[in-house]
Amino acid sequence: MKLLTKTTLYFIMIMLPVFAGGAFYLFHKFNREIKHETDEELANDQLQWLRYLDTASVDNPIFSFRTQEFQLIPTDQPVQKKFKLKGVTLYQETEDAQAPFRELSQVISIHGKHYQMILRKSLIEKDDLAKNIIYVMLLAFGGLLMFVILSNWFISRNVWRPFYRSLDKIRQLQLNKMETRRFPSTPTHEFNQLNEALNQMTDRIHQDYINMKELTEDAAHEMQTPLAIAQSKLELLLQDENLSENQLKNIGQTSEELQRLSRLNHNLLLLAKIENQQYPVTEQPDLHQVLVQYLSLFEELIREKELTVETDLAPTAPWPLHPALADILISNLLGNAIKYNYPEGLIHIRLTAKTFTISNTSNLPEIPAGNVFQRFRKSNLGYSNSNGLGLAIVKKIGDSYHIRISYQYLNGLHIFTASC
Template identity: 30%
Template sequence: MKSSLKYYTIKYLIVVLLLIIAVWAALFYAFILDEVYDNVDDGLKNRKIQLIKAAYQDEKLLENTDFAFNEFKIVPVSEADYNNRNKFYNRTYYMEYDDDDEPYRVLETGFKDQFGGYRKLTIRTSTVEEDELIYDLSIALVVLYFFLVVSILFINGFLLNKAMRPFYKILDKLKKYQFGVTSPPIAETYKISEFEELNVEIDEMIERNELAFHQQKQFIENASHELQTPLAIVINKIDLLIQNEDLEEKSLNSFVEIKNDLRRMVAINKSLLMLSKIDNSQFNKVQIVNFSEMINDLLKEYEDFIEFKHIDVNVLEKENFVSDFNPDLANILLSNLLKNAIKYNNEKGNINIIIDKDQIIFQNSGSKKSLDKAKVFNRFYKQSSDHTSTGLGLSIIMSIIKQYPNWDISYEFEEGMHYFIITKNNKSLSN
């Protein structure tokens, strides 16, 4: 699932922060525990000095051979076991009040008493329970992490929204931009240099694209018009030659073939010009178009062709098909579909047009084989060996549909019938 730049950044920031806090917590725990033991050890060493002094003054302390409320004991040892170095270690002792073993820090050392005997002094003091320390520290860190995340979401959300506002304005300008639809540039100043540079580059890119678009448009129109004139002249001259009674039948047939090829060139030229105009979004005017009415009007226009091939046409209008669309493109779209259904139909064939609220289906009889679904809307793809076909009719239909992202067209073949299905979303699309 895709997310915005703001939440993408915050997501990784939160994950990295969690790792940093985990590492920091481990180091902090080790540091605190070391400080606790260091302070406790200092206290035990001070206590050792005080107890040895007290034992020299009061020999009764030497009889304290077991831990009592004073938390120390003095036991005699042999000279071989005597060691006056300080030895620290952790150990648990059973406590009646808690009815559990509690952690203690213990100091063992040796000293000579006033009688020259060797003694071992053991002092203990209660310390923090590590498991409780870990638990309390974990709770504190979870609370800290929660508040940090909430703070980051709030602060970064506010700051990123403010910082990214120019970016969204630039993005919105790009979304609204269309080839051939120029709007006066609005001077914008940005506090962030990268956005300022991005805006300048986009304005320059749009200017270059517009220049290239108008040059291409002018070239295509000029080339098309320049080709149409000589083609028309050549066709007229051929017509004059065909009318010459002195022509042999072989020559006459050759001229007829040349004339048909030239007419096909004219049709291809017009179709390519139309494709260029559609792809360059030159049909920008949008209004509410009643497709149902337009289909009925087109059927009247093609009535002679339908009768000539004795085709049976049935229109099933379940609901009215109305949408925001360019009226010229709508006429070209439906006209091409209807001509396709008539031209490639059989003598005494059938055409069924099913109109629903969000779908129009053109069904026609014809070839008993399915067309190639992957290529049927490609340019110059031909349904048959008909040399009069330009192979551009269905590609023009696809180019029109592509102008409306919420629209789609598909081809199916079932029970000897060819289906061309136009569908759109429930929401009307406006350019």
Template identity: 35%
Template sequence: MKLLTRTNRYYLGLSATLFVLGTGLLYEGLQHALAHEVDEQLQQQRTYLTARIRRAGALPTIALPQELTIDGPTRSESLRDTVIFDPVEREPVPFRVISFPVVVRSQVHWLTLRKSLLETEDVLKVVMGVMLAVMTLLFSSLLLLNRWLSRWLWAPFRRTLQALRGFQLQQPESLALPATPIDEFSELNQAVAQLTQRVAADYRALKEFTENAAHETQTPLAIMQARLEQLVQDPELPERTLGAVQDVYRAARRLSRLHQALTLLSKIENRQFNAGVPVSLDGVVREKLRQLQDFLEDKDIEPQVTLLTPVSVTMHPALAESLVGNLLQNAVNHNVRGGLLRVNLSPAALEITNTGPELHSDPMLLLGRFRKHNAASDSPGLGLSIAEQICTYYGFSLSYAYAPAGHLHTLRVAF
């Protein structure tokens, strides 16, 4: 939920509560004031009639029976409300009534004065209608004004957010944020600019270190492998020394693969690859299967390949080859002789199923670094980790499922 929406809800909730309470209090207050005014008018008429009867010594003439009754059924002094049917309006009409005694020629007569409350109800309706209209207009104006002010006041924040979304660590220029007269947003821009400068500096230092380390270690490893290959092929090398040299050669090759895998992981995590291009993934699958043909024949595996339609995915070509290659190589290396290898490619996903060793733990744990089926394997245990990093880089989803029936391992990349 947006901040403006949440604050507007609180404002409207508080305003509505106060409006309801204020309307109720105003209604009760007006009703009480109007009733008090009617009572005062009745008391004034009583005083006037009493004085007039005392001077004239006779009862007044009744002009309107609804307003004055002489010697009616009421024989007690009171001030009350009543309802009388109006033949003109053809509906019951509320009245305020006062009854009092007067003495004319030593005889007691009871007078009843009435005053209609329709006028007070009309006044209440007018006042409440005006108040509702004013409050509705006020709420609408406040809401529109608040929305306009929020857009205007929060515009610097949105510009800063847009600049952050477009910021790339690979770009040489620093993050440029527009100036703002609002102190809080100005402080935020300064803090964000300093933070991005530090992050960019750390990124450049890490990138430089990774490139230097990759270059400086790859060359000695290549020299070691070349020299060790020469020693292994030397016919004059003693048998006892040959075994030790072969062990060192295998360790050097393993170290070289580990170095390449870690370097690739570092580049992926540091987002050092350029923007992707459309890559024909079905072509990559065919090429990788062709490269693994010798390994497949060695294990007597006949792959079942289903390529429904040509599938194009926007990726860096090297990362596409690495993703498919690591998944297929994992399916071949951990397969059994004469086992199953099924490859299904569709526009929605790439799915690779193979037979393999039995699992007793969560297969998703094997996507972590240096996790292997067999701890004694020469594999560095980074193939699936590299595949997962590539999927994360492009927003794909990599899942690992294991079916005990048949010991089937399934890796699925959803695009």
């Protein structure tokens, strides 16, 4: 969930109970005020009636009054010093429904006789007024809540915009182009601190990348020269007729190890260059032509092992790869299929515009899923004369150029698939 959405949801979760509590409090406060005002009106009406009845002539006997809003009934109950207030509901014939009233009752004495005085005030109009006020308040609160939420969302989105710009720049960072990426200053102090830290971090990373790149290239270059000299010296020694068979064997083994070390050095340098993205895609090589070329180059090895090669190739297959890496991808996968095959084995190759699949028979077991693309992890499985970097290079090419490389073992076949 995005930070802006999360803060908005938290804001709503906090504000809704606050607004609901406020509306509930105002409703009860308003309702209590209406009852208080009604009670004051009833008390005032009672006072007026008492004055009127107190000044009524003794010659005018009072028997009883009975209306819905005023009753004066003779009673034997004792006189009450204070009136009583309560809410009642009475039947309204015109409305054909029960209606709420506020009632004041008190036993009074008029010319020595006791009467039950009851005054009532209808709350129907006041209830309707309260409902209308509450409706208006809810609309006002709802509109205010929506306005606050939208305002908060728009303000937060504007405030957080520099952060998302910096995030996009981070996503687009590339080691070989890091020096051109700068994080600009913003009106917000905290984001300025973040961008300043990001600028310092990218500068350090880029400098480390340059240093590592130079170290790798220099080390690989410097190693190649003594390796080549040592190899040439061993070849000269092999031509010496005075050497014993055991000495020749030892020199031959040393020569093989030097060749292996040279290939290892070359492959490690290649991996470093791929990781450093030193092979930009300037064109899309046709994988069909590359595959045909390497089938021709490996023709002697294929004939020597009497391998059967079945092909199903698309006429053209331009792939988003550097031409040198397209050669390495095909040569490594095809070379492994030939090297680890048994005599009179089978190689099946299928090429489409988006996928390349190569399957081969072999006496070697299935490569464990966790080891198949790991460096230096296959020699203990019977893969002799291998430094374990060939498939690691293939995988690194795939990862760097968004090509999915997969492996499976099915019906005695080792199957490698590349798809873009």
